[in-house]
Amino acid sequence: MNNINPGSPIGFLMALLHSRVDRTRDERGASAVEWVIIAAIVVGICLAVAVILRAALVGEAGDIGNKIQSQ
Template identity: 60%
Template structure:
């Protein structure tokens, strides 16, 4: 016997897949562009955070070493 929640999830997933196949939304190329933009944004944020953390760690290290 299958748990009712599992049956519901399978039915819901099937319905969403059917809708995705019929929907005339964004093409694959548009999704690739959207994904590339998001990756670029995440990379930029990562670089900014890494630089800020490295600079702050250097400042703390210098403060610790100075009398």
């Protein structure tokens, strides 16, 4: 660091400032944000597939129901 006494008020403030700057440089927060974005994308893809499958199943079920009623 420098020659400022950490016991003095200025030294304490400098040490506090350095510790906060070091904490903000930590990359855990950025990693968490990336995981949230990835999870949101995966959920969106799953929802899209579920909507497509539901539409296909409802259509086929309707066709089968119509064929059963016509016989």
